[in-house]
Amino acid sequence: MTSEENIDKKKLRCPKLGGEIPFFYCRTVQDGMPCERILGCWEPFFDIGSYLKEHYTPDEIERFLHPTPKDKMSTLLEIIEKAKKKREKK
Ligand code: SF4
Known part of the structure; x- marks a missing residue:
């Protein structure tokens, strides 16, 4: 088994x-x-900072550490879209 596994x-x-x-x-x-x-969760167990730097680009790290919350309008549009699809299937 590799250390990654x-x-x-x-x-x-x-x-x-x-x-x-x-x-x-x-x-x-x-x-x-x-x-x-x-x-925050993994820092006490191993060097998660180095792990992230080895596996992800600085841009990726920035994006997943600070995800943009969906705005209310996008969420609403998604709900409407799902409802439409459900209705079409019937
Ligand atoms: S899923 Fe997120 S919050 Fe839960 S243990 Fe993993 S890193 Fe922490």
Whole structure:
């Protein structure tokens, strides 16, 4: 087993979900990118800062650490779009 696989299997208690989850989940949860809280959660367990620098560009890091919340209008439009699709299927 590679050290990457070992890291993926490390577990901690997620403050968002409440249960134990593996690092793999934390590094892929935002559409394949890491959770915005990954630094704070994993810092006590290993050098997560270096890990992120090795695996992601500075731009990617900036984006997943500071995701832009969807504005209300986009969310509303998505809900309307889903409702339309549901109605079309009937
Ligand atoms: S990094 Fe995110 S998903 Fe992982 S334990 Fe922390 S809050 Fe939960």
